[in-house]
Amino acid sequence: MTTQLIRTAKELHSLPRGGRRAVVMTMGALHEGHATLVREARRLVGPEGQVVVTVFVNPLQFGAGEDLDRYPRTLDADLAIAAEADADFVFAPSVDEVYPGGEPQVRITAGPMGERLEGASRPGHFDGVLTVVGKLLHLTLPDVALFGQKDAQQLALIRRMARDLNFPVDIVGVPTVREGDNLALSSRNRYLSDADRATALELSRALLTAGTSAGKGAASVRRSAMVILDSAARMEPPLRLDYLALVDPSDFTEVPDDYSGEAILAVAAKVGTTRLIDNIPLTVGAAR
Numbered sequence: 001m002t003t004q005l006i007r008t009a010k011e012l013h014s015l016p017r018g019g020r021r022a023v024v025m026t027m028g029a030l031h032e033g034h035a036t037l038v039r040e041a042r043r044l045v046g047p048e049g050q051v052v053v054t055v056f057v058n059p060l061q062f063g064a065g066e067d068l069d070r071y072p073r074t075l076d077a078d079l080a081i082a083a084e085a086d087a088d089f090v091f092a093p094s095v096d097e098v099y100p101g102g103e104p105q106v107r108i109t110a111g112p113m114g115e116r117l118e119g120a121s122r123p124g125h126f127d128g129v130l131t132v133v134g135k136l137l138h139l140t141l142p143d144v145a146l147f148g149q150k151d152a153q154q155l156a157l158i159r160r161m162a163r164d165l166n167f168p169v170d171i172v173g174v175p176t177v178r179e180g181d182n183l184a185l186s187s188r189n190r191y192l193s194d195a196d197r198a199t200a201l202e203l204s205r206a207l208l209t210a211g212t213s214a215g216k217g218a219a220s221v222r223r224s225a226m227v228i229l230d231s232a233a234r235m236e237p238p239l240r241l242d243y244l245a246l247v248d249p250s251d252f253t254e255v256p257d258d259y260s261g262e263a264i265l266a267v268a269a270k271v272g273t274t275r276l277i278d279n280i281p282l283t284v285g286a287a288r
């Protein structure tokens with residue numbers, strides 16, 4: 001399979017259209033999680049459809065002091081992974097191509113859901129994400145766009161944006177891909193030393209262990225995760241917890257202790273200088 005590299009919006013707009021078009025948006029540094037999204041995109045649109053992977057490290061979604069400058073840029077490897085997973089096109093524009101007028105003055109605002117959890121820790125992050133996702137949807141004009149459930153709050157906000165602003169696209173969530181040791185795949189995992197990784201594994205351990213208490217209710221889920229996260233805070237290097245939250249998937253508000261229904265258990269923490277997030281979907285309280 002040859003995958004064509006496209007650099008400009010003009011080239012992108014002149015692409016022939018045949019069948020349905022699926023887009024997988026990424027910031028590059030592709031890994032098996034992205035490859036899974038691309039394969040699922042191909043499955044959805046079939047052999048006559050088109051699969052477009054976008055590769056763009058979006059400055060608008062990085063705060064001051066975050067890892068914009070050191071974010072991995074690996075376009076040759078990305079092209080090989082996209083080709084292997086059966087993408088037709090990789091759209092990898094420059095910053096000037098995406099933001100020809102410099103920093104955009106008009107942006108998409110994520111609203112209250114964008115201020116919780118990740119949004120509280122990274123002010124403005126989701127406005128930056130939704131603005132670029134909105135632009136990339138306009139540029140690529142897909143029938144379907146696929147996003148990983150690992151970024152659960154991002155996925156919920158993109159769904160909400162598509163609904164609130166009438167984007168004519170199906171938004172599809174794809175389950176998190178984990179390594180053999182259960183670490184959720186992330187482009188940032190490459191920053192972890194062996195010792196960092198041993199600590200980082202406590203994140204998925206906390207989530208998966210707490211998940212087994214889902215039938216006992218929300219308080220039990222939170223308690224069970226916190227036992228593991230508290231002890232990970234005493235490891236070397238320590239896990240520095242940003243948040244653990246058991247939230248309603250529709251708006252990312254914390255669910256009350258007597259809640260019954262679908263929920264997301266989400267965690268964010270720093271290990272060394274690397275910030276990691278993870279989450280699992282749960283049905284809480286049903287077995288009481």
Ligand code: PAF
Binds near residue numbers: 058061129133
């Ligand atoms: O999830 C990501 O990689 C990014 O937030 C996205 C959706 C590509 C927007 O820059």
